[in-house]
Amino acid sequence: MKKFFTSAALLLVCVFASAQNIQLHYDFGSALYDKDYGTRPVLTSTVEKFAPDKWGSTFFFVDMDYTAEGITGGYWELARELSFWQGPLSIHAEYNGGLSVGGAFQNAYLGGLTYTYNSADFSKGYSLSAMYKHIQKNDKPHNFQLTGVWHMDFGRDALYSFSGFADFWSEKTAVGDFIFLAEPQFWVNLNKLKNVDDKFNLSVGTEVELNNDFGWKDGFHAIPTLAIKWTFN
Numbered sequence: 001m002k003k004f005f006t007s008a009a010l011l012l013v014c015v016f017a018s019a020q021n022i023q024l025h026y027d028f029g030s031a032l033y034d035k036d037y038g039t040r041p042v043l044t045s046t047v048e049k050f051a052p053d054k055w056g057s058t059f060f061f062v063d064m065d066y067t068a069e070g071i072t073g074g075y076w077e078l079a080r081e082l083s084f085w086q087g088p089l090s091i092h093a094e095y096n097g098g099l100s101v102g103g104a105f106q107n108a109y110l111g112g113l114t115y116t117y118n119s120a121d122f123s124k125g126y127s128l129s130a131m132y133k134h135i136q137k138n139d140k141p142h143n144f145q146l147t148g149v150w151h152m153d154f155g156r157d158a159l160y161s162f163s164g165f166a167d168f169w170s171e172k173t174a175v176g177d178f179i180f181l182a183e184p185q186f187w188v189n190l191n192k193l194k195n196v197d198d199k200f201n202l203s204v205g206t207e208v209e210l211n212n213d214f215g216w217k218d219g220f221h222a223i224p225t226l227a228i229k230w231t232f233n
Contacts, residue, residue: 025225041065056081073100107136124152145169159192175218201231
C-alpha cells in the first residue's frame with residue numbers, strides 16, 4: 001500500500017504541470033454521516049485533464065485523500081474517446097481503480113459507445129455513454145454502466161460554471177446489485193469579476209456527492225464540499 005501511495009504522489013507531481021485544473025475539497029461527509037463516514041477524510045484533491053485531438057479525446061482525473069498522517073487513499077479514471085469519422089458517436093474505452101483505507105477498488109475495464117453534444121460556442125454540452133463493465137475479481141464480473149457528463153457556463157462573461165457526471169452501474173456488493181453516483185459541481189470563476197485579472201484562474205464553489213449503495217455503504221447519501229479550483233490555460 002505504501003508503494004501505491006508513493007507512486008500516486010509521484011503521478012500527482014508529474015501531471016500537475018500539464019493539468020487542465022486542480023481542485024481542493026473540504027468534505028462534510030464525516031460530520032453529516034458519522035455512522036457511515038465517521039473516518040472519511042475531510043480533504044481531497046482532484047487533478048483533471050481533458051485533451052481533444054483529431055482522433056477523439058482523452059480524459060483522466062486523479063483523486064487523493066489526506067489526513068494528518070498523510071495520503072490515505074487514491075483513485076483514478078482514464079477514459080479515451082475514439083472517432084475516425086464526423087458525427088456525435090464515438091467508441092469509448094475506460095479504466096477505473098484505486099486504494100482506500102477500507103481496501104482496494106477492484107480494477108474495472110469499460111468499453112462502449114458515447115454520444116456527445118456541444119453548443120456552437122462550447123459554452124454548454126453533454127455526453128451519454130452506454131458501456132460494458134468488467135469488474136476484476138468480482139463475484140459477478142460482467143456488468144453494465146450508464147454515464148452522463150455535462151458542462152455549462154453562464155452569467156455575465158461566463159461568471160458561473162455548472163458541471164459534473166452521473167453514473168449508474170451494476171455491481172454485486174454486500175449492500176445490493178446496483179450503484180448510483182453523481183457529483184454535480186457549481187463554480188464562481190473569479191477572473192470574470194470586474195477589476196480581476198483575466199489570468200487569475202481561481203474558482204470557488206461546491207461539489208455534492210449523491211450516492212446510493214456506493215462504497216459498501218447502504219442507502220442514499222448527499223455529501224457537500226467547499227472547494228477551490230485553479231484552471232491552467
